[in-house]
Amino acid sequence: DIQMTQSPSSLSASVGDSVTITCRATQSIARYLNWYQQKPGKAPKLLIYSASTLQSGVPSRFSGSGSGTDFTLTISSLQPEDYATYYCQQSYSTARITFGPGTKVDIK
Amino acid sequence: QVQLQESGPGLVKPSETLSLTCSVSGNSVTGGYFWAWIRQPPGTSLEWIGSLSPSGTGYYNPSLESRVTISSDTSKNQFSLHLTSLTAADTAVYYCSRESRALVVPAAPSHNWFGPWGQGILVTVSS
Numbered sequence: 001d002i003q004m005t006q007s008p009s010s011l012s013a014s015v016g017d018s019v020t021i022t023c024r025a026t027q028s029i030a031r032y033l034n035w036y037q038q039k040p041g042k043a044p045k046l047l048i049y050s051a052s053t054l055q056s057g058v059p060s061r062f063s064g065s066g067s068g069t070d071f072t073l074t075i076s077s078l079q080p081e082d083y084a085t086y087y088c089q090q091s092y093s094t095a096r097i098t099f100g101p102g103t104k105v106d107i108k
Numbered sequence: 109q110v111q112l113q114e115s116g117p118g119l120v121k122p123s124e125t126l127s128l129t130c131s132v133s134g135n136s137v138t139g140g141y142f143w144a145w146i147r148q149p150p151g152t153s154l155e156w157i158g159s160l161s162p163s164g165t166g167y168y169n170p171s172l173e174s175r176v177t178i179s180s181d182t183s184k185n186q187f188s189l190h191l192t193s194l195t196a197a198d199t200a201v202y203y204c205s206r207e208s209r210a211l212v213v214p215a216a217p218s219h220n221w222f223g224p225w226g227q228g229i230l231v232t233v234s235s
Binding site: 016034036045046049050094099100101 | 151167169170203205208210216217220221223224225226227230
């Protein structure tokens with residue numbers, strides 16, 4: 001199985017800060033990597049697919065990059081509504097889709 | 109606008125079978141998308157359970173495959189999850205979702221992503 005790790009597991013940041021979250025796969029997954037945002041008590045929301053394509057309606061302050069085993073999600077100027085948990089997900093192995101453990105972003 | 113809504117019991121006894129239904133509006137379950145079930149145990153990450161193709165073929169997480177069936181009722185535009193032999197480890201919020209699959213590079217595997225999602229339903233396995 002392809003395992004996904006994320007770092008950090010949590011971070012504290014202020015409104016206006018630039019935030020970067022890293023996702024790493026245990027083997028190369030090309031660009032088969034998606035990012036989701038989940039707020040407490042809510043369902044996840046798709047932010048980015050295929051490593052860097054912004055889902056329709058998602059603010060442009062969110063961006064994704066990477067390929068192979070290392071990927072990043074960047075929030076260029078953190079807004080109050082961005083405090084949430086972020087998950088990466090690989091679809092390289094379609095028979096065993098897996099998610100990362102999550103990164104919680106909270107208020108500093 | 110596509111909307112999904114899960115329904116089913118919130119409490120199930122160990123060894124019994126869980127049956128959940130996802131009602132879809134704004135898209136046909138026989139259209140160009142796959143339809144998926146994903147769960148999230150309390151305080152932890154997400155686990156893909158399986159997906160249903162537009163033609164009705166199920167694809168399942170190998171760790172759950174012996175206990176899972178996903179099917180559709182096209183007359184009601186719904187798809188369902190059946191999970192047998194429940195244990196406390198199956199306690200989780202269960203989400204249904206539309207799954208997009210797209211070929212980005214010809215002859216390469218498709219890219220898959222999930223969205224939108226239903227609101228989720230908490231299922232507790234306890235006697």
